[in-house]
Amino acid sequence: MLKIRTASSNNADAALAGKECARKIKDALHDSKLVFVYSGVSYDQQALLKAIGEELPGVPLIGNTSFSGIVTQDGFITGEKGYVGIMALSDADLTVGTAAAAKSGSARETGRKLAESALAAAGKKEAPAYMYMVAPPGEEEYYLKGISDVVGRVPLFGGSAADNTLAGEWKLFAGKTITGDGAAVAFFYTKAAFANKYTGGYKETGKYGVITKIAKERTLVEINGKPALEQYREWTGASAKDTEGGNLLVRSITNPLGVKDPLGDLIAVRHPMNGNADGSIAVGNNLAVGTAIALLEGSTDDLIKAVSAALADLKAKMKGPIAGFHLVHCGGRRIGIGERINELTAAIKKEAGTIPFIVEFTFGEYGYEDDGRNTCGGLMLSFTAFGEK
Incomplete structure (x- = not known):
């Protein structure tokens, strides 16, 4: 059975923030198979990831920098000197293969290499049940094409790395790779339920x-x-x-x-x-x-209401108990919401109830609707639910 836990910190010291989060996960979960990490650009990402890795040895980490903050059950977490939110997945029947690489050749060529590396990391030859991708803003579609060249059309979720000023300071990471120009993927092998709601809500x-x-x-x-x-x-x-x-x-x-x-x-x-x-x-x-x-x-009111509606639609797609929500929310929409961020947080917490969740704010969102093709867009919501079974 899949179990999910989240943790967050805005400790000014990146390493201490990483340790705080990882220890909360370690105390609550055993045998984590993957940890999503979303952080502020102010942090030393290498120090952050090293600290998390020391507390959770051998557990793959994947993620990126998030615009302005993150949201978990603890609320909206931000800080001038940095912030981080993590989500850990644990399930004896789950296998995850991750890979990251700086761009080498074209984005499509890099995507192909990433897919091959993720397959190798998972010890698999067949396509995964679903996959996660992060890339910088600019060539997301081509990284996705390269991955699809190798594994075909696989249900996708994820978003583009972001910074706080549109200055190109964003970073993405997996394993020992930290880059602002490349991509990272995670391939999930499981029989547990999965659903994605991909919408703009406009x-x-x-x-x-x-x-x-x-x-x-x-x-x-x-x-x-x-x-x-x-x-x-x-x-x-x-x-x-x-x-x-x-x-x-x-x-x-x-x-x-x-x-x-x-x-x-x-x-x-x-x-x-x-x-x-x-x-x-x-x-x-x-x-x-x-x-x-x-x-x-869409008005600011509409942007906030769309979050509740998307999460309700996502829950309706799931037939059994939900282990957790991974919520990709556009950074541009976050700008539009502005000082009303606490209303957004309250809306998510109300709809999620006791189910753990994490929200990252991105500069591009990826997902699909029903049986449609995987799509990259902006000003979108890519909301994902993981089933317990």
């Missing part, structure tokens, strides 16, 4: 267009044959100043764009990150010419 406005020009996959140049910024301003009523440069990143949290999957089961949110001087928009994930793009909307 409403459609009824305003749609066709992507008529892009550049380098993540720059939206034209919608309906006109400059993308011009079309966005027409749709939203935003001013030129609202959409200039980095102003667009915050302005668009309540009015992002989205692309639908072929069956309409999922709207993958595309977060406008920067309004460029040439009228184009830098977007957080890949786009394709000739596809429809929709204007979405």
Whole structure:
């Protein structure tokens, strides 16, 4: 039977924070098979991971830096000098293989190598029951393609490493690898139940267009044959100043764009990150010419309500007892929620009840809906439940 425990700390000393968390886990669980680690960029990540590893020898660690803080049953944990939250999984019938690597060659090539290394670490040749991935913002789709080249389409959850200032200071890690440019994966072999709820929780406005020009996959140049910024301003009523440069990143949290999957089961949110001087928009994930793009909307109230709704939907997908929740929440949405973070925390705690959980805040989210393909998006929620059996 799967058992899960979480622990957190905002001790200013990274090593002491790691020891505090690991000792809480060690006292509560035996034979942990994996520990997720989410931390602040202010920490010395090597010291943090070394301290956790000394308390939990031989247990694979995987994770990344999280924007602004983390959330567990203890509440929202943050600190100027650092913070950390960990989640440990223990089950005699669970096998986990992890791997991490700095980028070598293309992202797709690196993804292939990671998949092969994770298979070897698990001592398996067959595809896992499900998998976790973390990458830096930028080439998530290609790391995923490389992994899928090796194991095929396997149910996915995870998110992109984040920092606190969009300065590229993020880190991801597994084993002895700590990198800001690469990826890490965990392959899970188990018969226990698993479910993922992947959603933006935004409403459609009824305003749609066709992507008529892009550049380098993540720059939206034209919608309906006109400059993308011009079309966005027409749709939203935003001013030129609202959409200039980095102003667009915050302005668009309540009015992002989205692309639908072929069956309409999922709207993958595309977060406008920067309004460029040439009228184009830098977007957080890949786009394709000739596809429809929709204007979405959601107030701060909606962003908080979406968390409760997603967690309720996730619980409904699980048939038996739930051991724990792994909740990936977009860092951009966290910016939109701002000082109301305690409302978000209360909403999660109310819906989770006594079930342990951890929330990380990311700069990209990965998941799937129903039997759909794995997707990378922004301004999304990727909520995962692990069954006891």
